[in-house]
Amino acid sequence: MLRVTIATALLLSLTMTGRCDMTQKIGYRCFVAGPMAKIPREGPYTGEPAGSLHIEMARGEYESAQLVVEAGNRAVKGLRAEVSELRGEGGTIPSSCVTVRQVGYVRTVKCKHYPQDRIGWWPDPLLELPEVDVPKGKVQPLWVTVYAPRETPAGDYRGTITLHAQNAPPKKIDLAVKVWDITLPQRPTFRAMALDGLQTEACYDLLLRHRMSPAYALRAWTWLSPQEPVKRRADGTWDFSEVDRIAEYCIPRGMNSFIIAQFPKPGRGGFPEEYPPDFNQHFAEFLKAYTAHLREKGWLKLGIVYNIDEAGPRHWDRCKENYRLSKSVAPETPVLQCLNEPKGVAALAGHADIWDAYITQYREAGIPARLKAGDDAIFAICCYPSTHPNLFTDYPAVDARMVGWLSWKAGVSGFEYWSATHWGDNLKHLPHGYLESIESDWQAATFSCYNGDGYLVYPGPNGRLLSSIRLENLRDGFEDWEMLALLKKKGGRRAQELLRLDGLCREDMSFTPDPALLMATRRAVAEALTAGPGGDSR
Numbered sequence: 094m095l096r097v098t099i100a101t102a103l104l105l106s107l108t109m110t111g112r113c114d115m116t117q118k119i120g121y122r123c124f125v126a127g128p129m130a131k132i133p134r135e136g137p138y139t140g141e142p143a144g145s146l147h148i149e150m151a152r153g154e155y156e157s158a159q160l161v162v163e164a165g166n167r168a169v170k171g172l173r174a175e176v177s178e179l180r181g182e183g184g185t186i187p188s189s190c191v192t193v194r195q196v197g198y199v200r201t202v203k204c205k206h207y208p209q210d211r212i213g214w215w216p217d218p219l220l221e222l223p224e225v226d227v228p229k230g231k232v233q234p235l236w237v238t239v240y241a242p243r244e245t246p247a248g249d250y251r252g253t254i255t256l257h258a259q260n261a262p263p264k265k266i267d268l269a270v271k272v273w274d275i276t277l278p279q280r281p282t283f284r285a286m287a288l289d290g291l292q293t294e295a296c297y298d299l300l301l302r303h304r305m306s307p308a309y310a311l312r313a314w315t316w317l318s319p320q321e322p323v324k325r326r327a328d329g330t331w332d333f334s335e336v337d338r339i340a341e342y343c344i345p346r347g348m349n350s351f352i353i354a355q356f357p358k359p360g361r362g363g364f365p366e367e368y369p370p371d372f373n374q375h376f377a378e379f380l381k382a383y384t385a386h387l388r389e390k391g392w393l394k395l396g397i398v399y400n401i402d403e404a405g406p407r408h409w410d411r412c413k414e415n416y417r418l419s420k421s422v423a424p425e426t427p428v429l430q431c432l433n434e435p436k437g438v439a440a441l442a443g444h445a446d447i448w449d450a451y452i453t454q455y456r457e458a459g460i461p462a463r464l465k466a467g468d469d470a471i472f473a474i475c476c477y478p479s480t481h482p483n484l485f486t487d488y489p490a491v492d493a494r495m496v497g498w499l500s501w502k503a504g505v506s507g508f509e510y511w512s513a514t515h516w517g518d519n520l521k522h523l524p525h526g527y528l529e530s531i532e533s534d535w536q537a538a539t540f541s542c543y544n545g546d547g548y549l550v551y552p553g554p555n556g557r558l559l560s561s562i563r564l565e566n567l568r569d570g571f572e573d574w575e576m577l578a579l580l581k582k583k584g585g586r587r588a589q590e591l592l593r594l595d596g597l598c599r600e601d602m603s604f605t606p607d608p609a610l611l612m613a614t615r616r617a618v619a620e621a622l623t624a625g626p627g628g629d630s631r
Contacts, residue, residue, distance in 0.1 A: 121169050121227065123256070123264065124161040128566060129490040129608035132234045134198050134214045134532070138163045145267035146237065146254070149616065151275035153243040154572050155302075157565055159196070160235040160254065160266065162227055169227040171259035174235055176252065179270055183246030186270065190242065193254065194219040196234040196562070197528060197551075199537040201487050201544040207479035215486050215537070215544070218528055218551040219560045225531055233531065238565070239270055247274035247623075273619050275579065283497065283574045284350045284471060284507030285567075287549065290514045291558075294342065299550055299558045300513060301346040303568040308509065310339050311396075314354035317369065319379050333386045340392055348395065350507070353383060353426065355399040356415045359408060368411065377422050384423040396426055397447065403433045409440050416444040427469065431509075433477065438463060449473050452496070453480045455503055455602050464504055471507035472500055476543040481606070484510070486537050486545030490566045491606050495598065497570030498611070501577045502598045508571075514558075515539060515547030527552040528559060576618050587621045 123143035126132060132140075138161055150156040162172060174193040179186040197218035203209065219236050227233040237254065249271050256264045286308035290296050300307050313323035313336070322335035340348075354376070357364045380398070387393040398419045401408050412430065419428050430445035432438060435458035438448060442463065448470040450458050460470050474484055474496070482492035482499065496508055520526045522534045528551050539546040549564040580588045597614050598604035605611075 121165055121167070121261070122163045123266070124163065126159040126161055126234065127608055127612070128157040128159065128236075128562075128569060129494060129611075130159060131216050131490055131562065132159065132161060132196070132232060134216070134232055136163045136165070136230050136232050138232045143266055145269060147269045147271070148239055149271040149273065149619070150239065150241050151273050151277050151572070151576065151619070152241050152245050152247075153277040153279060155238055155240050155565075155568060157236055157238040157569070160193075160237060160256075162233045162235065162256070164227040164229055164231055164233070166229060167260075168229045169233075169258050169261065171224045171257070172227055172233065173224040173257050174237075175255040175257060176268070177255075179239075179250035179252040179268065181246070181248045181250035181272075183248045186239070186241060186245060186250050186252075186272075188252070190240045191252070191254075191268070192238045194236045194238070194560075195222055195225050195531060196220075196236050197531050197533065199486060199533065199535045202538045202542070204479075204485075204538070204542040204544060206476070206542060207483070207485065207488075209487050211487075214532065217486050217537075217545065217561045217563060218533075218535070219562065219565070220528060220531065221553065221557070221559065222529075236562075236565070237268075239268075241270070241272045243276055243279065245272050247272050274623050275576065275619060277572060277575045277579075280347050280349050281571065281575065282349075282578055283500070283571050285571050286350055286352075286471075286507065286509040287513040288352070288509055289512035293556070295556055295558050296514065296550070297339075297343050298346070299560060301343065301348060303560070303564050304347065304571040305510075305513075305567070306348045306350050307343065307513075308350060308352050308397075310343060310348075310351060311336055312352040312355055312399075313383060314376065314379055316357055316364065317372065318375065323379070323383060325379075331382045331386070333383075336383075336386070337390070340390065344392065344395070350395050350397060352399045352429075353387070353396040354380060356401050356412075358401045358404070359411065373414075373418055377418060380419065380422045384426060393423075393426065398423070398426055398428045400428055400430045400445065402431050404430070404437060404441075405434055406437070406440070409437060412441055413444045416441075429471075431473065432458065433475075435459070442466075447471060449509060450505075451475065451478060452482060452499060452503075452602050453478055455505075456600070460503070460505070470503075470505040471509055472496065472503070472505050473509050473511070475511055476540065476546040479543070482604070484545060484549070484563050484567075485543060486563070489606055490562055491608050491611065493563045493566035494570040494573070494608075494611065495604050495606075496567060497572070497574035498577075498594060499598050499602055499604060501574050501592070502594050502600070503602065510549065512547040513549045516552070520552065523552075525554075527554050529554065573615055573618075576615070576622065580618055580622055583622060585621075587624070591618055591621055
């Protein structure tokens with residue numbers, strides 16, 4: 094992932110030199126910031142002046158940083174960025190691998206369930222506009238992302254980002270990228286899932302580029318009978334053609350997990366308080382046919398059966414019956430159990446293969462004991478509990494990136510977020526049904542309160558979807574996890590020392606919310622991975 098250093102050894106990857114030479118002439122200044130900075134819209138901005146931007150990353154990785162333009166006593170008109178190719182001794186990184194997007198702002202509301210530093214305009218959506226104006230006294234961050242193709246030779250690469258404006262001469266900023274001799278796996282090892290989301294190729298593409306599987310894309314049972322993408326024909330045979338189409342699209346692009354079926358929650362959304370007498374028979378017929386098809390295609394190893402979501406005590410007996418039913422038909426397919434009642438883990442021990450636990454309930458729920466017993470676990474974040482880390486728009490961006498690090502610390506193998514596109518009524522608030530301005534009419538609150546909960550992407554024009562600061566930082570943390578996994582494979586005393594993550598995060602899932610420390614730890618991991626013979630002497 095890209096790393097940014099801020100003129101101190103601790104920030105490591107973004108080095109700034111010089112001040113924008115157009116300050117006096119046109120009244121704007123240029124700065125840089127790292128990807129974990131959420132920059133207020135109103136000036137003045139007190140960051141590091143921009144002259145050059147330095148990034149460090151592995152092959153097959155994305156990393157980001159921010160260029161910040163502050164309009165002083167005069168608006169900046171028609172601001173846009175032009176990127177050159179990056180050249181190094183071993184080759185080039187094409188300009189198409191460098192993107193510059195505009196950081197947009199959404200308005201937050203007061204929420205009584207968690208502390209807020211401020212209410213109002215918060216940065217989050219990443220827009221893809223041809224150009225933007227920066228009003229007098231306002232700040233406009235530009236989100237710079239570099240991707241290092243997997244075949245890129247290790248080494249140093251240099252290019253430029255040129256800022257153009259209608260009322261200012263061009264300004265060139267050096268872009269220096271160091272590519273480590275490290276290659277991340279194309280299909281992630283870490284099992285990150287966005288459960289709900291738009292069932293479109295645009296959504297699949299965006300999530301998969303961010304190392305998240307669109308987990309509901311192949312989910313074919315949630316109620317009393319099969320549903321898309323599986324159909325049962327009138328003659329009783331099964332039609333899996335839509336399954337094949339989606340799987341053949343998503344799996345080569347990195348999908349590493351998906352939900353096959355989900356047991357409905359009694360009493361929720363109109364479902365009966367008790368399962369009908371013939372439920373088990375019909376579900377078994379479906380699961381037998383579906384898993385047989387997935388097994389034939391070689392995809393079954395990616396599938397998961399999702400037991401009753403957030404099951405309370407009154408559902409636990411039914412969860413046990415569901416588990417036995419699933420394993421009797423598809424014994425090799427793991428059953429996932431999501432709980433927001435920590436005592437449920439002990440109550441259902443032996444009746445789940447994967448425990449889906451909220452990060453801050455990890456120890457309270459007894460997940461460490463289940464891992465020792467041979468079970469698997471993944472982490473989750475939701476509006477409850479509203480503790481750190483969380484993915485609220487008005488929480489620090491380091492929270493999102495820490496998800497990968499905390500997952501490594503806890504020994505869990507993945508992460509799920511309940512929805513990527515829970516937009517509520519937002520499309521009605523936008524003049525054309527999508528984001529098209531830096532300050533939009535988007536309503537950030539979900540459930541009238543939780544800012545940003547349940548969505549990680551935004552609607553863009555022509556069916557495109559726009560990423561967010563939160564999603565970018567989640568991906569960075571997932572990529573960090575992959576580097577830690579590579580270091581474990583390499584082994585050695587230095588690896589053991591680093592993999593404890595001492596000082597960064599702790600057994601109780603608390604962490605140091607300092608981006609500089611996280612980036613310093615990341616660089617130390619990269620140095621240990623690239624150390625040659627004798628490099629493990631410490």
